[in-house]
Amino acid sequence: MDIDKKIRITPGLVMSFIIIAIPAVAWVVGYDFTNRTTLELTGIAMEKISAFAGMSMFAISLILSGRYKILDTWFRGLDKVYIAHRFFATTSIALLLMHPLGLTVSHIALEGSSDLLDHYIGYSGIGVLFGRITLYSLVLIGVWSIFARVKHETFIRVHKWLGVLFIMGATHALMSGSVLSENPFMYWYMVTLAVLATATFIHYSLLSDFLHPYLSYKVTKVKNLPGEIIDIEMKPRYRMLSYAPGQFIYIAFEQFGNSVYHPFSIASSNKESTLRLIIKQLGDHTAAMKDLKVGSSARIKGPYGGFTFNDRKHKKQLWVAGGIGITPFLSKAHSLRHSSQQYPEVTMLHCARTKDEAVDRHELDLIEKTHKAFSYTCLDQETFGIISLAAIAEQVGSLDDYAIYMCGPPPMLRAYEAQAKELGLENQLYFEEFNY
Numbered sequence: 035m036d037i038d039k040k041i042r043i044t045p046g047l048v049m050s051f052i053i054i055a056i057p058a059v060a061w062v063v064g065y066d067f068t069n070r071t072t073l074e075l076t077g078i079a080m081e082k083i084s085a086f087a088g089m090s091m092f093a094i095s096l097i098l099s100g101r102y103k104i105l106d107t108w109f110r111g112l113d114k115v116y117i118a119h120r121f122f123a124t125t126s127i128a129l130l131l132m133h134p135l136g137l138t139v140s141h142i143a144l145e146g147s148s149d150l151l152d153h154y155i156g157y158s159g160i161g162v163l164f165g166r167i168t169l170y171s172l173v174l175i176g177v178w179s180i181f182a183r184v185k186h187e188t189f190i191r192v193h194k195w196l197g198v199l200f201i202m203g204a205t206h207a208l209m210s211g212s213v214l215s216e217n218p219f220m221y222w223y224m225v226t227l228a229v230l231a232t233a234t235f236i237h238y239s240l241l242s243d244f245l246h247p248y249l250s251y252k253v254t255k256v257k258n259l260p261g262e263i264i265d266i267e268m269k270p271r272y273r274m275l276s277y278a279p280g281q282f283i284y285i286a287f288e289q290f291g292n293s294v295y296h297p298f299s300i301a302s303s304n305k306e307s308t309l310r311l312i313i314k315q316l317g318d319h320t321a322a323m324k325d326l327k328v329g330s331s332a333r334i335k336g337p338y339g340g341f342t343f344n345d346r347k348h349k350k351q352l353w354v355a356g357g358i359g360i361t362p363f364l365s366k367a368h369s370l371r372h373s374s375q376q377y378p379e380v381t382m383l384h385c386a387r388t389k390d391e392a393v394d395r396h397e398l399d400l401i402e403k404t405h406k407a408f409s410y411t412c413l414d415q416e417t418f419g420i421i422s423l424a425a426i427a428e429q430v431g432s433l434d435d436y437a438i439y440m441c442g443p444p445p446m447l448r449a450y451e452a453q454a455k456e457l458g459l460e461n462q463l464y465f466e467e468f469n470y
Contacts, residue, residue: 040448041117041121045109045110046114046115047109047118053090054087054091054094057090057224058082058086058087058090060219060220061083061086061213061220062083065082074140074143074144077139077140077141080132080133080136081136081137081140082213084133085130087129088126088127088128088129088130089126090224090227091122092122092126092203093200093230093231094122094227096197096200096234097230097234098119098122099119099235100237100238101238106340107340111340111465127172127176130203131172134154159209159210160209161206161208162210164205164206165202165206168199168206171199175192194239195239197232197236197239197240200228200231201228201235204224204231204232208221208225243333246335248286248333248334249270249273249274250270250332250334251268251269251270251275251309251331253287253326254268254269256324259312260390261386261388261391262314263314263358263391263393264313264315264326265310265312265393266311266323267308268309268332269309270307271331275309275337276304277337278304278344279303279343279365279366279368279369280299280342280362280363281336281337281341281342281365282297282299282300282336282339282362284297284338286333288333289330295335298361299362300365301360301361301364301368302364302365302368303369303371309334312358312364313358341439341464341466345437347437348436349378349435350379350435351379351381351436351439352383352430352433352438353366353380353440354383354426354438354440354441355383355385355441355442356420356440356442356446357385357387357391357443358393358442359441359446360441361441362441363382363384364398367382367401367410370401370405370408371404377407378407380407380409381409381411382409382411383411383413383421384410384413385415385420385421385442386412386414386415387416389412395412398410423457424453424457436462438459440463441465441466444467451463
């Protein structure tokens with residue numbers, strides 16, 4: 035996932051900020067600020083607010099890492115959940131690093147600079163020790179993640195164990211926090227957050243395969259397509275995955291090791307036993323897919339995602355795909371072949387770099403011929419660029435009756451989102467920001 039993706043205002047995000055702010059606000063409301071020097075107040079405020087907000091945000095980031103279905107609804111898409119998760123995780127580390135700085139300022143204000151070194155390395159009990167281990171570990175991980183060039187799988191494995199640091203940090207807060215010991219509301223509030231975050235960490239990280247059984251599939255076809263795209267087909271060994279078109283899975287191939295699952299959109303119809311993935315070579319893991327061997331086993335978890343074309347408010351649908359963003363649309367388009375129910379009129383546009391890189395172009399042409407409500411156009415970006423919503427409206431008429439579905443590179447989605455706002459269509463727009 036790109037780090038420059040925009041965090042978006044959703045009910046889930048607003049709720050998260052309220053949960054994060056409550057303990058810091060409770061401390062401000064209940065604290066006696068009288069008879070304090072400016073330096074003391076500065077240090078104490080930095081120390082307490084950063085600690086409460088940082089730990090609350092750390093807890094929320096862990097909770098968001100769990101693939102709970104309700105989060106998909108509250109954040110209006112699992113892609114928005116993961117963007118918020120990354121934002122909260124990064125910001126929480128910054129806040130937690132402010133905590134010892136605030137302690138230093140308040141220590142200097144109250145006792146001077148004597149014994150300052152002991153403040154960081156001296157032993158003051160198990161609670162303080164846990165706090166120091168958490169702090170120094172977060173600093174090391176932060177520096178490592180910035181400067182070390184590691185594979186995505188290695189980063190995921192390290193990131194997975196941040197839950198251990200959270201548990202140590204929460205133990206430090208509950209054992210050493212004088213405010214928490216004096217304020218039952220804040221104490222139980224932080225305990226509740228800590229328990230929920232710890233349960234998520236155990237549930238989705240430590241015991242993931244045990245508590246979330248995977249489906250076993252076998253690779254039956256691997257085909258290299260133009261534009262460094264790999265077409266993979268699989269058959270279930272035992273039980274078949276049930277999913278809605280537009281959803282995605284987490285998958286780990288035995289050939290590459292089963293410890294790290296990667297997300298990919300499903301490209302096949304949900305009426306077929308064959309599960310199909312269309313993967314663009316964008317990194318080490320996806321580049322290795324070209325060497326995937328027929329017969330290799332795969333572990334699959336899912337399905338996930340709410341990009342399922344279930345809008346019922348509009349009579350028509352506009353699908354706009356950019357590059358490899360075609361995959362969720364392929365799943366729905368191929369499903370139309372097997373559907374006897376009435377479906378809204380669909381206009382599909384695929385902006386491919388070249389027509390040779392337009393996956394399933396000929397199959398989509400055939401669906402257009404046999405399905406009266408389906409219209410497909412492939413646009414060559416080298417010739418036409420990315421068509422605007424205004425230009426689309428000139429071709430199909432007013433877009434007021436359309437639910438607009440989009441999937442593609444983040445810059446393309448941001449451009450279309452801005453255009454939708456200009457045209458007053460933002461409430462009709464559905465999109466995914468995943469790069470798979």
